[in-house]
Amino acid sequence: MQELRVDNYVITTPIIKILRQLKLSLTNGKLKDIRDGSENIVVTCPHHGGGHERTPACNIYVGSDGKAEYGSYRCFVCGDEPGGSGSFVRFVQECFECSETYAKEWLLTKFDAEVCNGARLGPPIDLESLQPKRFIGLDKKVLETYQPWHPYLGERGLSREICEFFQVKYDPQLRQIVFPCFNSKGDLLMMPRRSVDYKTFYLDKTMDKPVYCLDYVIKNNFKKVVITEGPFDCLKGNQFGVPTIATFGQISDSQINEINKSCIQVIYTMFDNDQAGKRFTEHLKRKISRRIIIEEVQLPPSKKDLGDLTYEEFWNSLNKVM
Numbered sequence: 001m002q003e004l005r006v007d008n009y010v011i012t013t014p015i016i017k018i019l020r021q022l023k024l025s026l027t028n029g030k031l032k033d034i035r036d037g038s039e040n041i042v043v044t045c046p047h048h049g050g051g052h053e054r055t056p057a058c059n060i061y062v063g064s065d066g067k068a069e070y071g072s073y074r075c076f077v078c079g080d081e082p083g084g085s086g087s088f089v090r091f092v093q094e095c096f097e098c099s100e101t102y103a104k105e106w107l108l109t110k111f112d113a114e115v116c117n118g119a120r121l122g123p124p125i126d127l128e129s130l131q132p133k134r135f136i137g138l139d140k141k142v143l144e145t146y147q148p149w150h151p152y153l154g155e156r157g158l159s160r161e162i163c164e165f166f167q168v169k170y171d172p173q174l175r176q177i178v179f180p181c182f183n184s185k186g187d188l189l190m191m192p193r194r195s196v197d198y199k200t201f202y203l204d205k206t207m208d209k210p211v212y213c214l215d216y217v218i219k220n221n222f223k224k225v226v227i228t229e230g231p232f233d234c235l236k237g238n239q240f241g242v243p244t245i246a247t248f249g250q251i252s253d254s255q256i257n258e259i260n261k262s263c264i265q266v267i268y269t270m271f272d273n274d275q276a277g278k279r280f281t282e283h284l285k286r287k288i289s290r291r292i293i294i295e296e297v298q299l300p301p302s303k304k305d306l307g308d309l310t311y312e313e314f315w316n317s318l319n320k321v322m
């Protein structure tokens with residue numbers, strides 16, 4: 001029989017029992033499925049797709065033949081990514097989205113643990129103080145102070161419905177269009193802006209850029225998306241009926257990481273039809289997880305970006321690679 005080790009302790013509670021307790025302790029809907037087995041327990045992966053995959057693909061090894069570390073996990077879908085495989089402590093981290101310290105203390109305080117030979121017991125642990133602080137984002141009340149529409153949005157070919165759906169706003173004081181960015185929990189992360197008078201774009205440089213509309217993709221478990229640079233192009237793609245996300249210019253490493261962790265399986269690139277756009281496509285192809293397929297969409301030569309396309313041109317371009 002192998003043992004579940006956490007630092008100098010051995011946890012004697014069976015892993016299946018820990019998993020059932022873990023599921024009850026989570027408020028994020030992870031671990032929907034737990035299927036017991038003699039060698040492997042199969043569970044819904046806590047890492048990819050926001051932890052909401054439909055068919056459980058994550059294996060936790062509980063066999064006794066030493067083929068793997070006892071309690072270690074590996075997801076069939078995202079196992080090659082950081083977070084897609086590892087020790088049982090790492091698994092708990094992925095479930096709570098917490099620190100290693102918290103995961104260890106949670107295990108040691110909730111379950112039966114024995115001190116390994118020669119190890120000394122530390123001071124009692126205050127689990128409350130280690131509780132992960134959930135990021136709650138910006139105050140959404142500010143959105144209510146903005147207007148839901150400005151004619152400039154119409155000039156960019158956007159409908160009132162699509163702007164309302166993605167909570168695009170107009171800030172009359174600064175004369176700017178506001179593009180609220182949310183995470184899949186609904187927290188307001190950032191509010192990039194664009195002047196209605198000048199071609200100026202405003203982005204908070206002190207934070208990691210979110211992926212625009214990725215929350216919508218995750219919530220709906222969309223597998224195939226279009227990717228583009230700017231928020232206007234992104235809204236246009238969604239208006240044309242294809243889930244579309246945007247990078248606000250050059251795609252960053254943190255954005256690629258967010259996409260890798262998501263439910264997305266195929267990305268159709270529709271960056272701007274210029275040299276920079278080509279570079280973004282190459283960069284994305286180099287850095288994206290190997291489980292995601294990248295299909296390059298060629299825009300008609302006379303068109304500079306997605307926002308420039310008619311509905312027919314958009315679908316003709318996309319249908320060539322779909």
Ligand SMILES: [Zn+2]
Pocket residue numbers: 045046047048058075076077078079084
């Ligand atoms: Zn996974």
